[in-house]
Amino acid sequence: MFEDEAAGTALCFQLIGGTARTCDASPCDDPARWVQVTMLLRTAFIVVIAALVPTVCHAQRTRLDLNGTWEFRLDPRNEGEVQRWHATATPFDDSIEVPGAWQAQGFGTRSGSLRHDYAGTAWYRRTVALPAEWKQKVVRLRIGGAHRETTLFFNGARIGEHRGFSTPFWFDVTNHVRPDSDNVIAIRVSNPGSAPTESPREQEPSRLTGMLNYIGNWGGIYGSVELQATEPTWIEDVYIRSDVDSKITKFLITVRSQATQAYPAEIRVSVSPDSEGSAALRVQPGGDTEVELALSIPNARLWSPEHPHLYNATIALWHSDREYDRVEERFGVRQVTTRGNVLLLNGKPLYLRGYGDDNIEVLTGFPPASRETYLKRLRLARSFGFNAVRYHSMTPAEAFFHAADEAGMLVMAELPVAYTQYFLPHQDLLRGELERVLRTYRNRPSLLSIAFGNELNLSWLATEDERERLLETVADFYHLAKALHPDGLVLSNDGHVVRPTDMVSHFGEGLPDLPTVKHEFGGYYCSLPDISLIDELTGVLLPTWLEAKKQWVEENGLAAQYPLYVRHSQRLQHLGRKAQIERVRRRGDITGYHYWLIVDFPGGTGEGDSWEEGWFDYFWRPKGISPRDGQEINSPVLPLIDADVHDRTLWSDVTKNIAVSISNYGSDDLRDARLSWKLLANEQLIAHEENLRVSVPMGSVQGVSQITIGPVPGKEAQRLELVVTVNGKHTNRWAFWAFPRSALLRHPDTSVYSTVKWAGIARLYPFVRPEAPRGGADGLWITSVLDDAAVRFLRSGGRVWLLADRGQVQPRAEAGFFPEAGGAQGTMVHNHPALDGFPHDGFCDLQFYNLLDGGVPFPLDEWPKDFQPIVGGTRTTTGFLSKSKDLSRVGYIFEARIGEGRLMVTTLRLREHLDEAYPEAIYLFDRLLRYATGRDFAPPIGIGVDELNALTPP
Missing domain, CATH: 2.60.40.10 (Immunoglobulins)
Structure with missing residues (x-):
């Protein structure tokens, strides 16, 4: 298929034998001929909207689209060139679609989590007829991208080879084309080696590796292929620079x-x-x-x-x-500059609300070659408030840049250096890649920066000589990049401070002299693996990591409940996102972040088991969040409050003062802007204030107002929602919980004893006897140790409430409210009489923050499958970069029968927070105390000796 590369240019036609063909770029000076053409076209009822007597024919580049089906043959013994596969007339046995990875099309054998894998050489071949008009033309073959080494043969001649995989590249075949005849094109592609499976620091840098080839050592042609014909003199390059x-x-x-x-x-x-x-x-x-x-x-x-x-x-x-x-x-007419530690776009402060992309293509391996696919993804990301993307150790595909230009997404691209050790051994190849990337994409307004790789950590290098060489090479690359693209930002790397650099992206504090972006921001909070996706993973990856989790779910009798655990883990994950982003937006030394990641990362790679850290799943579907959820924390103008995640509860009869600030990275100063707020309880308005006037300059964070909430009407504990809006369009919201203090238990149905060394109990509940029961099995015994005496009391029919100390249960590991890096937790709060009146909507929201953070997730994996905690969860238990991310059932509040006795266990931090400053702790303690002393305390499941031993002192 021939197409005009310059859309919209006028074409000159000659009607010969009833067919239209493009003429060469010579003057069309035969008016009679044009009249004849016009009459024929009118006869055929074809309307031509063009000048009928043009003074000249516009030159056009004719191109032949070579995407589609090619002959294909693997060459595992690397013998194809010697045997002249490029010249033989014998058809290849197989065929393949271009573009696309050969693994995605069934070539190779299973390897780990790869459904098909083949590392080595393969051949593409195709015969095409070229028109006679291509005589005296310069003819070049363009390959939009291939991994990783490419050799071209044309009509039996070896044209040349290309090393590199970050950009499109060209071969000149002018001297070997046969116009008006068939032409044989053969392309030899090699991808030796394998994708890394070792942890990052242990990886062997024998071959250049970035995220294009990290999950799999994908092979083949991943960009569009075409032949293009021009005049012997042509426009080779255009570099466009704007001054705003x-x-x-x-x-x-x-x-x-x-x-x-x-x-x-x-x-x-x-x-x-x-x-x-x-x-x-x-x-x-x-x-x-x-x-x-x-x-x-x-x-x-x-x-x-x-x-x-x-x-x-x-x-x-x-x-x-x-x-x-x-x-x-x-x-695009745009200009990126810096002023001290401020990043400027068109002279105005710019805050990067970015996401991270690891080229996670679970079906195809290679990134798509479709602009439409990228537009759909980018518009989705923009709808969630993002304005930038960082590609980890790779430069995105050509189609991505064009889509980003159109969608309005800034791109932080990188050379294919996954980690430090890949840089120096491949510096010559990387230097060439740097030049090609900048020459190819420097006109793209979406290109914000180019980095020389990910996390160039000098401490990973063994000798001082290596460290000096790295610094010298970084300086050389920096000056080359500035010469090629003076208007672009250059980063020495993404992850560490290595100068020279125009901007810094790292985990640390902001620098005073350079704009600072938070590297891989977000704490790597994950949600639980979603086993419902298994049947959709039909492409290059076998979902082995999900199948292992599915087996665990079924063995533990959680098939019905697990989807809800996953959903609750996603809710917790978004709470973490909101907290992280709001904290960094309160700071004035940071100019942005790239939240890690946009989609989940699969298992079976050098990063270990899966990382469900994405805003979206593997297929770019939001994980239980809406665009509104994203926009409200990813807004250029972001309302903020000083009540962090640990400060969201209050007594209903008091007031709470909340300071409001605004992070303004909008397009203008906020001058006399309208600030309004409202407080809702059960979606009913209980307080509000309108049209407060505030002013905040661009590029700053400033306190603007103080809100006072409370007293809160009502006799029940309830969830509140505070909503703050600026100028009617920039909104943020926060949950609070109000607890009445007037309803504490005064007269229990049974005697209560306590051997817990805790003055708060006696102060709040004077009826509690500070001793162990002396005989019989009457009453409730509150204890922090389930010792022999407590067990005897239970077996004789007593009631025991174990407020478990961290050191008195096994294992002793504490848990954070938010999961650790790479970890996940989905909590479940059941509608149980023990929680009667305690506000919740099925999972541990921030009303549990102070109670759960630092508490002990008691493992229930060895307990009966039908054992259901009152408050519990499913969580990951293995560490950072673990090859196998184990799951565990855990409990925070649970009950069981032991003989005739009744046991309730809490591993939350109730005792530490039984204080007026923590109304949630006092109120929950009171609910549990009422339950444990009341008639409803009737655990449905009994436990045996093994389970009991896990609760007794080690």
């Missing part, structure tokens, strides 16, 4: 010629709708000629994520009233 203050856009144009003599020419540039200019040059034979042209674009509309306006530039090469070549380039 002067509204001047400069075009640096490189003209390449295979002509045998020099001649004068002219470059003409037009930018729709009404800017144009020209510049003279003298084309040099057999080489490149550069010319610069500046255009004024009055009233230029600037490109930004919020307003991604794009211009179309037409660049044409003329000589003697003949147009030899033309190209079209989309670009």
Whole structure:
């Protein structure tokens, strides 16, 4: 299929034998011929909207799309070139679709979590007919991307090879084409080696590795393939630079010629709708000629994520009233600069609300070659408030950049250096990749920065000589990048402070002299693995990590409950996102973050088991969150409060003061902006204030108001929602819980004893006897140790409430409210009489924060399958980068029968927080005390000696 690369150019046709073909770029000076054509077209009822007597034919680049089906053959013994597979007429046995990884199309054998894997050499072959018009043309083959080494053969001749996999690349086949005949194209692609499975520091850097080839050592052609014909003199490169203050856009144009003599020419540039200019040059034979042209674009509309306006530039090469070549380039008028530690876009402070992308393509391996696919994804991410993306150790596909230009997403690209050890051994190849990346994508307004790799950690290098070499190479790369793209930002790496660099992305504090972005931000909080996705993982990856979790779920009798545990883990994960983002937005030394990750990361790689840290699942579907949830924490103008996650409860009869601030990274200063707030209880308005006037300059965080909530009407504990809005459109919301103090237990139904060393009990409940029961089995015994005396009391029919100390149960590991890095937890709060009146909606929200954070998740894996805790959960138990992420059933409040006795266990931090400052602790303690002393205390399941031993002192 032939297509005109310069869309919208007028075409000159000759009607020959009833067919239309493009003419060469010579003057069409036969009016009679055009009249004949016009009459024929009218007869055929074809309406042609074009000038019928053009003065010239516009030059066009004709291209032949070679995507689709190719012959294919694996070459495991690497013998194809010697046996001249590129020249033989014998058909290959297999076929393959281009673009696409060969693993995704069934080639190779199973290896670990890869359904098919093949590492080595393979051959693509295709026969194409080229038109006679291609005589005297320069013909080049363009490959949009291949991994990792590519060799081209054309009509039996070896044309050349390419090493690298970050950009499209070209081969000149002019001297070997056969116009008006069949032509045989053979492409040899090799992907030796394998994807890393060791942990990051243990990986062997024998082959250059980044996220393009980290999950799998994908093989084959991943970009579009085409043949393109031009005149012997053509426009080789266009570099566009804009100055937003002067509204001047400069075009640096490189003209390449295979002509045998020099001649004068002219470059003409037009930018729709009404800017144009020209510049003279003298084309040099057999080489490149550069010319610069500046255009004024009055009233230029600037490109930004919020307003991604794009211009179309037409660049044409003329000589003697003949147009030899033309190209079209989309670009945006925008300028990225820095001022101290402030990042500026078009002269205004910019806050990067970014996400991380690890090239997680669970079906295809390789990234898509489809602009439409990327547009859909990017618009989804934009709807969640993101304005930037960091690609870990890779540069995204060409189609991605064009989609990002259109969607308004800034791109932080990187060279394929997954970790420190890959940098120095491959520095020559990386230098070439750096040049190709910048030359290919420097016109893209979405390209914010290029980094030389991920986490260049000097401490990982064994010798001082290696450290010095790395610093020298970084400096060399930096100066090369600034020479190629002076207007772009250059990062030495993403993860550590290594100078020279224009910006820093790391885990640490903000620097005073450079903009600082939070590296892989978010604490790596995960949700539980979603085993419902198993049947959808039909592509390159076998869902072995999910199948292992499914087996555990079934063995533990959780098949019906597990989906709810997953959903609750996603809710907890989003609570963590909100807390993390709000904390960093309160700071003035940080200019952004890239939240890690946008989609979940699969198991079976060098990162160990799976990381369900994504906002979306493997298929770009939101994990229980809506665009509103994302926008409210990812907003350029973000209302904030000083009540952090540990400070969300209050007594109903008191007031609580809350300071409000605003992080303003919108497009303008907030001057006399409208601030409003409202407080809801059970979705009913109980307090509000409207039209407070506030002002906050761009690029700053400032306190603007104080809100007082309470007293809260009502006799029941209840969940509240505080909603703050700026100018009617920038909204944030927070949950609070109010507890009445007037309803504490005064007269229990039975005697209560306590051997817990805890003054708070006696102060709040004077009826509690500070001793152990002396005989019989009457009453409730509150204890922190289930010793022999307590067990005897239970077996004789007594009631025991074990307020478990961390050191008195096995194992002794404590848990955070939020999971540790790479970990996950889904809690479940059942509608149980023990929690009567305690507000919850089925899981541990922030009303449990102070109770659960630092508490003991008691393992219930060896307990009966039908044992159901009152408050419990399913959580991961293994550590960072573990090869197998184990799951465990845990309890925080649970009950059981022991003989005739009744036992209730709490491992929450009730005792530490039984204080007026923690109304949730007092109120929950009271609910549990009422239950344990009341008639409803009737545990449905009994436990045996093994379970009991786990509760007794070690």
